[in-house]
Amino acid sequence: MARTAPTSIELVADGIRLEVVTAGAAVRRLVLTDEEQPVDVVLGFADPTAYGTGLDYLGATIGRYGNRIAGARFTLDGAEQRLTPNENGNTLHGGAEGFDQRAWDVVEQDDRLVRLALHSPDGDQGFPGALDVTVTYSLGPNLVRIDYAATTDRDTVVSLTNHAYFNLDGDASGPVDDHELTVSADAFTVAGPQLLPTGELRDVTGTPFDFRRPTRIGDALAADDEQLVLGGGIDHNLVVRGSGLRHVATVRGTSGRTLVIESDQPGVQVYTGAHFDGTVVGTSGTAYGARAGVALETQGFPDAPNHAGFPSTVLRAGDTYASTTTWRLGRED
Template sequence: MPTQPFGPSPLGDVTAIVLGHAPGPVLELLDLGATVHRLWVTGGDGTRRDVVLGHPDPAAMLASTSYLGGTIGRYANRVAAGRFELDGRPVEVGTHDRGQHLHGGPDGFDRRIWTLVEHDDHHAVLTLTSPDGDQGFPGEVTVSARFDVGDDEVRLTLEATTDAPTPVNLTSHVYLNLDGEGSGTIDDQVLEVDAPAYVGIDATGIPLPGPPTPVDGTPFDLRQPRRLGDVVRLDHPQLRGAGGIDHNYVLAPGDGTVRPVATLDSPRTRTRLVLSTDQPGLQVYTGNGLDGTEQSSTGGWHRQGDGLALEPQLFPDTPNRPDFGDATLRPGQTYRCHVGWRFEALGP
């Protein structure tokens, strides 16, 4: 399967890997950040489109703060003040988002050149070694990202092992727009999430004390399909504080099985995305921070609401919140996260 140069960077030359064949999905990966750079699918209207947001070159990727399409680690989402205790001893990790640790720190996995170890027409495996002390995290962690492209679905399997106890929470930060990159906002697209509760946050994105909040009677109730433009403009303090949705949804229990958890529909292109995962949480982010300062892969500029990130993961700040579970990976264990993006045509 062809690989091709994507461009130089201070980290080294960046390579693109192309998987799949039309009329099915065609995925363009980058070894910089194990990034989903382009994803071409055939819409229900018969037109092929790139349905993910991307940057034009490695320089734009490294200058960005939006994590477009990147594989996120060592800990996705936030850790309060970058501090937690692990087996009774204090740990301090890098902070760069309003005093909090976000998405692996200032130099997360999305900003590394991964090693392409295996690929053919329909799959690729990339690996990364995160040394002991990386961004402050203990233990050497070895990570793999396997992408498989089928007739109507792209699947991602993330795995990690460690030689010392350490928190691990990996995800993919793909921004979706089923009308195509450069088509404008996702306001008219319709989202459904199988989640009975969400995690409220403070002004810096850190979970509030106490249990998750039931979605009943709130704008966060997406158990029935809702137009995104209607939801993000409702008057609710959590929406106002985040500038839209940027919250962890507590998914309906799945006992660690891979199951469909969300759908996104575009009435305009008659295209549906079905998102599957085995994770307990789904960070829903409506692109609130896209501010027109970062260039798109089509030559335009990403603006607020141009894409929707659906990030399966463990809950934010779990290292400080035993009520959220345990994010610690220990020697002899294997961390796994499965994500599937299946595309369907909608009727006229």
Template sequence: MTTPLASEPFGQLPDRGPATLFTLQNADLRVRITDYGGRMVSIEAPDRDGHRGHVLLGFADVAAYHQYGGSFGTLLGRYANRIAGAAIKLDGHTYPLSKNSGGDMLHGGAAGFNRVVWSVLTAEAELVPTLVLTHVSPDGDQGFPGELTARAVYQLEADTLTLTLEARTTKPTVINLSAHPYFNLAGTNSGDVLGHELSIAADGFLPTDAAQIPTGEIRPVAGTPFDFRLPVQVGSRIRQPDPQLFHGLGYDHCFALRTQSPGILKSALRVRDPLTGRVLEIDTDQPGVQVYTGNKLTGAFAGHEGMVYRQSAGLALEAQDFPDAPHHPNFPSTLLRPGDIYLRTIRYRFTIG
């Protein structure tokens, strides 16, 4: 007989009923996840002195997420990031999609996976604490064709949290599943993340237009403020007069990772906070990672332990396929057909360095 994960009520949603909070814990980390949006609510990791502290932006109950949580910690789907014109064309047919970012689609539309209460398949605490969530998105959901059955598997082993994303469809469709955790390795009430040191295994990034839609170019990072091939403080070049930084009000761009392919996990990026010594390493088989410096956080609300989330309070790191890939044949394909299995993995490892 297995031991279930510790769980507790996480509040009531006005239109979707109760939410539950699950705790995955071992000697290294304490991770809390809710079935509302499949969100990572908190991660507590030790600093160089062994003191555990919050390294993830989040909130105390589901009402806060519903009111102003946006994408904090959530699973993203059916399509993470943006699709221009909120429409796709598949096999000669055009599918209008949900518009929720001007005339475009962002993170799956107005009622994306962040607004779903996921069903719990597994919640086990023994050996490797595991939480398995699933959601069936009906044919036509937010405009996407095909009934999509998605599954998210969270596993905690030693100093590493692994997220595996799976999906199957009944009709040809496009898919881009990801997660949207905001990290601040310095902990609660530490200020912004501009002093964090960031390195990314990417020689190119995706420039965008003023609406933050990729142009289709994969631009070399060399000689630009987007060169993180060696560790650089996040804030060291964020105020340079680069048109791309104007578009996103800072960093809000997808980086093209080196030689990523499904099923083969490779290093994507490394973040280090010099003050606490905490290090986050992300490995993935996704082809890209969106790096967002919390440019639109306004300070209008507070999260864990009363921390007010102002601009750059957290660093969102979203391993994913390329945004707007259906409109750019040179980008890795996001097409999923019946009989095929979508499978992606993101691994978060917390150490001291």
């Protein structure tokens, strides 16, 4: 039976146009309009029915828990919670049927804002508590703001993020090796087998994860480092300096276009898209090869429910999870 295309919502502000689809509350296009030729700087499926299928997470809202939880289980207040495994016996991006595969409801919309909502029942993918979630995309001049909110009727864990892949030279322009990346991070969470955190926070000095100064992504990937071997490139959580809504990362393409990301989350997963192999065709009609885009997922730490030393991702009944991430587009000539 043919799949049904999700509803598409287009938001417009000075300099940008954003397309969001209801399947996975996903970003499909982010078009810079103040150009001789408008350019789309995120990767998106040419076929809109690919959204919600669990393929590649392109632009999707990730939940209940972004990144990996070891052994598809964690203990909360002395009670073990067993989750649905979907990667090597672990839980990745919320489990076998994460929020990226759900049909979200549009609850508010105008030319510059859309709010989407989702109800996740108690026990969904093994997570305790009924969770009500909203994600709001709103635009300003050359700015995308993403606001997440969630409430629960039982204590649970939550870490929401967006899985957009960026290519500031345009989604059809090939690998992002020549992009320069800066991240406000002095440490990263060391990965062990299956890219699960070991619990160690390692200083970035002398490692391929030192992006404190603008660094060509291809140069970082060329380093001789066992962590890069484990990740097939960079697929690691960096520990963002400071607290509150602050600078996380800046990306600069060869075009001079820039993306500045701010967030209030403690970490950012930098993923250089090694898995793209030409099977996904983008909105421009071009097949995406390895490193066609870089994902910068603002997040709680991976596997935090199993590491007492990591920032807590517990949401208590009666409390509200609230998080903000912004993407600001610009140009350096």
